[in-house]
Amino acid sequence: MSIGPGWYLGLSTVLFAIGAIGVLVRRNVLIMFMCVELMLNAANLAFVTFARTLHDIGGQVLVFFVLVVAAAEVVVGLGIVVAIFRRRASANADDLHLMKG
């Protein structure tokens, strides 16, 4: 038999935590995006683990949809970054306070 689901879920939790720390700590918008991808991958890993544990292919179908949404999100997000960079010449999240009162 293969490795039990607990190990995979623990790894998924650690990966998610590292991604969350990255989003909270880094200020480069591009690196924050990459950390969001890390968190999405942690969720995917958990989905696949539960699909195997519960013998239900639905988890893998959901991972498929997460991949599609992640691709769309990255395309739109990077478009926004390019648009902001054209105006501000900076990829630092702290500089983006145009809506500040």
Next chain:
Amino acid sequence: MTAALLTLAASSGHPTIPDIGVFAVAAAIIIAGAVGVVVARNPVHSALMLVMTLFGVAVMFVLQRADFLAAVQVIVYAGAIVVLFLFVIMFLGVDREEDIRSEPLRGQRPLALALVVLSATGLLLLGQVSKWTTGQPSVAGSDTGAPNVNLLGKSLYTTYLFPFEATSALLIIAVVGAVVLARRPPAVSSDEAVDQTPGAEDAEVDA
């Protein structure tokens, strides 16, 4: 907690030595890559570390018999998304080293670290004390036995047909949105308009 994890591992039979070895190596690659993404000072290095993590996750998918998803992971994530990241990094020219020592918000890092560690610990404990239940097992079909691609395709084109079609609309919207966002603003001043080639202007009119 390790003991509880070990009992979980033992509950599904004894893993063999190659299984443990592959899992350990892939887990080390995933964690090292993830830490590298967070601590790298150069965004290009972060993107390459992200590729490492994504490959590790693909190995995990293979280990759990999600072969198709492993292939999609490598093709879509490592092949398309990270290339898009690298393209934007180099297009914008932000691939210079960044000083990550400075801390504009006082106490942000310790607070973030503490909150995340607290949440992760809570999540791990929750996994230990709670039971996973499903109201109706195998709603979309069991994943035992038959080849993975067959099951996934059958489920995708029967049970999940409408969401699958909806993703096509989502992708179209994303493409149109990206083109609109990344296009140059139409109101350009006269000296900028001189710099543009006629072909670029035609493309703008078309867009």
